[in-house]
Amino acid sequence: MNVIEIENLSFSYPDGQEALKDVSLTVSERETVGFIGPNGAGKSTLLLHLNGILRSENGAVRVFGLPVEEKHLREIRRRVGLVFQNPDDQLFSPTVFDDVAFGPMSMGCPEEEVRQRVRRALEQVGMSGHERRSPHHLSVGEKKRIAIATVLSMSSEVLVIDEPTSSLDPRGRWELIELLQALPLTKVIATHDLEMVRVLCQRSILLDEGWVVADDLTSRLLSDLPLLVSHGLVPPPR
Amino acid sequence: MRHAFIDQYSDLDSLVHQLDPRTKTLVVLAFVLTVMATPPMAWLSLALCAILIIGLILLARLPPLYALKRSAVVVPFVLMIAIFLPFFEGGEVAGSYNVWLWRVSVTYDGLIVLWNVIIKSWLSVLSLILLSATTPFPRLLKGLQRLGVPRVMVMLLSFMYRYLFVLADEAMRLGRARESRNLGGGRIWQIRTLGNMVGTLFLRSYERAEHVYQAMVARGFDGEMRTLSELRFERADLWFGIVCSLCLAVIWLTALR
Numbered sequence: 001m002n003v004i005e006i007e008n009l010s011f012s013y014p015d016g017q018e019a020l021k022d023v024s025l026t027v028s029e030r031e032t033v034g035f036i037g038p039n040g041a042g043k044s045t046l047l048l049h050l051n052g053i054l055r056s057e058n059g060a061v062r063v064f065g066l067p068v069e070e071k072h073l074r075e076i077r078r079r080v081g082l083v084f085q086n087p088d089d090q091l092f093s094p095t096v097f098d099d100v101a102f103g104p105m106s107m108g109c110p111e112e113e114v115r116q117r118v119r120r121a122l123e124q125v126g127m128s129g130h131e132r133r134s135p136h137h138l139s140v141g142e143k144k145r146i147a148i149a150t151v152l153s154m155s156s157e158v159l160v161i162d163e164p165t166s167s168l169d170p171r172g173r174w175e176l177i178e179l180l181q182a183l184p185l186t187k188v189i190a191t192h193d194l195e196m197v198r199v200l201c202q203r204s205i206l207l208d209e210g211w212v213v214a215d216d217l218t219s220r221l222l223s224d225l226p227l228l229v230s231h232g233l234v235p236p237p238r
Numbered sequence: 239m240r241h242a243f244i245d246q247y248s249d250l251d252s253l254v255h256q257l258d259p260r261t262k263t264l265v266v267l268a269f270v271l272t273v274m275a276t277p278p279m280a281w282l283s284l285a286l287c288a289i290l291i292i293g294l295i296l297l298a299r300l301p302p303l304y305a306l307k308r309s310a311v312v313v314p315f316v317l318m319i320a321i322f323l324p325f326f327e328g329g330e331v332a333g334s335y336n337v338w339l340w341r342v343s344v345t346y347d348g349l350i351v352l353w354n355v356i357i358k359s360w361l362s363v364l365s366l367i368l369l370s371a372t373t374p375f376p377r378l379l380k381g382l383q384r385l386g387v388p389r390v391m392v393m394l395l396s397f398m399y400r401y402l403f404v405l406a407d408e409a410m411r412l413g414r415a416r417e418s419r420n421l422g423g424g425r426i427w428q429i430r431t432l433g434n435m436v437g438t439l440f441l442r443s444y445e446r447a448e449h450v451y452q453a454m455v456a457r458g459f460d461g462e463m464r465t466l467s468e469l470r471f472e473r474a475d476l477w478f479g480i481v482c483s484l485c486l487a488v489i490w491l492t493a494l495r
Contacts, residue, residue: 048452051456053452053455053456074458077455077456077457077458078458081456081457082453082456084449084452084453084456086449088401088404088446089446089449089450089452089453090453091400092397092400092401092450092453092454093396093400094375094376094379094396094399094400095376098376098465101465101466102454102457102459103457103458105464105465105466106457106458106459106460106462106464107458111466114466115466132374134400135400136400136403136404150457151457154457154458
């Protein structure tokens with residue numbers, strides 16, 4: 001079953017900059033797909049279309065068969081959890097508990113269930129016992145984990161995550177990769193961390209300047225050196 | 239970077255710390271009203287107010303020096319406003335001075351107004367320090383919300399608490415980046431770069447606000463802020479409320495005489 005279907009999607013920002021050009025792709029259930037590409041390729045813009053934060057007149061986005069439009073937004077946003085690149089944007093509440101509880105609360109869950117969901121989500125990311133801390137006092141790695149917990153607590157079925165390994169040290173990076181690997185969800189990961197893509201994603205989609213340049217098995221895509229070089233993902237051979 | 243938070247010392251343990259934030263907010267409000275309503279020459283009442291608040295600060299096991307330092311923060315603001323009062327009030331003249339071309343007089347009434355402003359603002363600030371230093375900020379927010387403070391205000395305070403130090407860090411990083419490349423230059427130029435920094439900081443905050451809003455919407459935000467409330471009035475709240483009300487009532491009586 002196709003979880004995400006995008007057909008001929010084009011999008012321009014209000015200042016006229018074309019960020020997506022005729023993008024078509026699908027993501028099926030339980031798949032982990034990498035959106036790779038250089039800075040400014042349109043990865044983040046594309047992610048914001050997956051739960052209707054951005055919507056375009058041109059092209060169609062369907063999530064679980066539902067077109068992304070006003071009346072389905074509530075359901076789509078519950079089922080698609082979006083984790084932003086900068087955890088200081090994602091974590092906006094005074095305590096870790098409040099932040100992880102934000103999603104379930106806005107879904108209208110009763111109190112006991114909210115507590116249970118928060119407990120389970122923090123357990124899943126290995127951050128139990130940090131409920132009362134202030135996000136400001138967490139390390140970058142901890143913030144990233146909590147940011148993931150904030151969507152796990154909504155029992156999202158798709159995890160859409162932007163640059164999960166940016167600004168992490170090697171240990172923090174590997175811990176996060178292992179964490180993502182262990183989560184049994186459909187995952188869409190936007191990144192230029194090719195090593196992580198190799199580990200996590202069966203399939204990858206290469207974007208550049210708003211176009212889908214390639215859509216293939218990760219192993220095949222990442223062994224096409226000339227392609228990677230021409231899109232700035234590996235340095236040219238000398 | 240780590241910052242001393244607004245609610246530093248709020249994780250200590252004392253009778254005052256354990257109280258429900260609503261109890262403390264209401265008592266502090268009543269205290270401030272009492273201080274405001276006390277005439278400036280009611281020495282006994284003002285002394286009792288001071289004893290009450292200092293006693294509570296000691297009861298809360300806050301370091302007295304910390305409270306004193308924090309309360310000193312308001313002094314410049316109060317002085318700025320109040321320092322000219324003695325010169326403009328009418329009444330009996332306490333002293334006259336020649337300052338260059340003008341003849342300046344200080345009146346007794348004016349001095350009383352000055353004293354009035356200083357002592358009252360200081361006592362009020364001490365009580366606010368007691369409240370903020372014994373209540374973790376998130377709990378204080380919940381208390382305010384339960385007391386019926388408009389949701390927008392509570393949300394504003396909550397974002398302030400969350401992002402104040404994120405912004406402070408950002409400002410610090412900008413400052414360091416500037417210092418590293420700052421090899422002199424004229425004063426005008428220096429001021430101009432400072433202006434640019436402030437502008438950059440504003441733009442970044444603006445962008446961050448946009449991102450935060452997106453993150454909230456992505457998780458189903460629909461304009462309403464829901465929080466779980468784990469607040470409960472205990473027996474201690476009742477006793478604390480009664481004792482403080484009695485003290486304040488006595489202060490009112492001494493002021494009436």
